[in-house]
Amino acid sequence: MKISFVSAVLPKTGVLILLVAEGKGLEGLAAEADHRTGGQVTRAMAAAKFTGKRDTTLDLVAPGGGFTRIVLFGLGAPAALRPLDLEMLGGAAAGVIQALKADRAAIAAGLDLGGLAAKEASALIASGVRLRVYSFNRYKSKKPEAVPLNEVSILTADARGARQRFIGFDAVADGVHLARDLVNEPPNHLHPVEFADRMRPLAKLGVKISIMTPAQMKRLGMNALLGVAQGSAHEARMVVMEWKGGKAGERPLAFIGKGVTFDTGGISIKPAQGMEDMKGDMGGAACVAGLMMALAKRKAKVNAVGAIGLVENMPDGKAQRPGDVVTSMSGQTIAVLNTDAEGRLVLADVLWYMQDRFKPRFMVDLATLTGAILVALGKEHAGLFSNNDELAQRLSEAGYATGEKVWRMPLAPEYDKIIDHDVADVKNIGGRNAGSITAAQFLQRFVNGVPWAHLDVAGTAMDTGRSAINQSWGSGWGVRLLDRLVAQHYEK
Numbered sequence: 001m002k003i004s005f006v007s008a009v010l011p012k013t014g015v016l017i018l019l020v021a022e023g024k025g026l027e028g029l030a031a032e033a034d035h036r037t038g039g040q041v042t043r044a045m046a047a048a049k050f051t052g053k054r055d056t057t058l059d060l061v062a063p064g065g066g067f068t069r070i071v072l073f074g075l076g077a078p079a080a081l082r083p084l085d086l087e088m089l090g091g092a093a094a095g096v097i098q099a100l101k102a103d104r105a106a107i108a109a110g111l112d113l114g115g116l117a118a119k120e121a122s123a124l125i126a127s128g129v130r131l132r133v134y135s136f137n138r139y140k141s142k143k144p145e146a147v148p149l150n151e152v153s154i155l156t157a158d159a160r161g162a163r164q165r166f167i168g169f170d171a172v173a174d175g176v177h178l179a180r181d182l183v184n185e186p187p188n189h190l191h192p193v194e195f196a197d198r199m200r201p202l203a204k205l206g207v208k209i210s211i212m213t214p215a216q217m218k219r220l221g222m223n224a225l226l227g228v229a230q231g232s233a234h235e236a237r238m239v240v241m242e243w244k245g246g247k248a249g250e251r252p253l254a255f256i257g258k259g260v261t262f263d264t265g266g267i268s269i270k271p272a273q274g275m276e277d278m279k280g281d282m283g284g285a286a287c288v289a290g291l292m293m294a295l296a297k298r299k300a301k302v303n304a305v306g307a308i309g310l311v312e313n314m315p316d317g318k319a320q321r322p323g324d325v326v327t328s329m330s331g332q333t334i335a336v337l338n339t340d341a342e343g344r345l346v347l348a349d350v351l352w353y354m355q356d357r358f359k360p361r362f363m364v365d366l367a368t369l370t371g372a373i374l375v376a377l378g379k380e381h382a383g384l385f386s387n388n389d390e391l392a393q394r395l396s397e398a399g400y401a402t403g404e405k406v407w408r409m410p411l412a413p414e415y416d417k418i419i420d421h422d423v424a425d426v427k428n429i430g431g432r433n434a435g436s437i438t439a440a441q442f443l444q445r446f447v448n449g450v451p452w453a454h455l456d457v458a459g460t461a462m463d464t465g466r467s468a469i470n471q472s473w474g475s476g477w478g479v480r481l482l483d484r485l486v487a488q489h490y491e492k
């Protein structure tokens with residue numbers, strides 16, 4: 001699908017989406033369209049008692065004036081819309097266009113939308129369209145869309161400006177789509193080696209890709225990560241992705257993702273019910289991949305490094321046992337009391353490696369880490385844990401702005417004590433209570449005091465239900481959040 005920005009002139013024919021303010025007369029292009037249809041728009045509004053109330057629509061079939069369809073979107077008070085509302089509006093409009101099976105359509109982005117410049121408002125609407133129009137058809141033998149949506153034009157007072165502004169949004173949408181693709185992939189196809197190979201093309205965007213094999217990780221002492229992988233027929237990988245868009249020598253921002261391409265639980269095996277969802281246990285890694293793509297495509301003026309720990313957690317004669325003690329790269333020993341608490345083992349080594357190798361300004365990790373975070377927060381917020389109030393605050397704000405919301409949970413020495421072990425330094429489970437917190441406490445032992453935030457995305461990375469801007473099982477959650485964090489605070 002192509003998105004184009006054209007100057008605010010009505011098309012001669014086709015599907016037209018008009019935005020209508022509540023309780024005001026039709027303005028601009030909407031007034032023009034009404035005129036062209038001989039007053040059909042105002043007549044339909046009166047007959048349907050359509051007032052332009054927020055989140056209402058009115059669909060006019062064959063309204064005349066050459067149009068096949070005019071769909072009115074009520075906005076309430078346009079100036080009160082937030083940027084996210086404009087993205088949602090674009091997504092909702094795209095949904096209507098798809099439902100109409102139109103191959104092209106125009107959205108008239110007039111009015112004072114959110115009090116923003118025309119280029120900004122138009123680019124936001126276009127961003128929503130791109131986020132919405134996503135499908136994962138790779139494994140369908142027949143392509144389901146008979147009429148693909150070829151082009152959406154945004155009619156705007158500043159087409160040139162909008163085109164320029166949209167470049168960044170387009171890059172981020174590409175990153176979101178990459179993350180969704182990776183999460184949606186079946187686990188027989190997307191095993192750790194395949195996931196790593198799929199990162200190689202990012203090199204074309206200027207991202208330096210290093211792929212670590214088990215032998216290399218062994219030399220680094222990453223036995224916590226390797227222990228999880230040892231029951232799998234697929235080798236583990238760690239991928240490090242460096243984007244250097246900032247000043248030479250400036251310390252990078254670090255993003256770390258849990259990439260368990262399938263989590264059976266290992267010897268502490270999971271129940272059969274719903275286990276198929278554990279193909280999404282690499283949602284954190286998918287987000288880091290998508291973020292690195294977004295930063296590179298929009299040439300972000302920042303140094304950032306992403307790292308993903310890729311393993312498959314399987315039961316096997318060679319699998320690790322409950323009770324095993326492994327020595328992590330940090331030197332700390334870990335008693336593996338439950339092989340299903342594997343994500344923290346993977347992250348322990350990747351976090352340690354990252355702070356050691358890159359001396360980053362901060363580390364943010366994303367992990368589908370605990371079922372307990374779903375119990376606490378459902379699918380509306382990801383859990384946020386941090387040793388740094390400024391970073392936590394910035395993430396919270398970026399969450400509200402993007403709709404990828406986070407809710408801060410506590411860390412405290414009292415919780416940390418729970419994971420002390422009698423034989424090893426630490427154990428990988430803390431019992432039923434405070435399960436997401438003890439998991440975060442575990443990770444904190446491997447960040448070496450670096451400013452750090454952990455996002456538990458078990459509830460948000462997949463199966464979040466559909467929204468105006470996401471219809472996919474794999475949500476791509478976190479790409480927009482972290483891109484926003486970077487853009488707002490770390491680019492000069």
Ligand code: BES
Nearest residue numbers: 281338340341368369370371372429458
């Ligand atoms: N990948 C799971 C967590 C998860 C659950 C992600 C539901 C997405 C949806 C993780 O590896 C896990 O199994 N965690 C255990 C930890 C427990 C053994 C301490 C859990 O949450 O039950």
Ligand code: MN
Nearest residue numbers: 263340341342
């Ligand atoms: Mn698990």
Ligand code: ZN
Nearest residue numbers: 260263281343
């Ligand atoms: Zn897991």
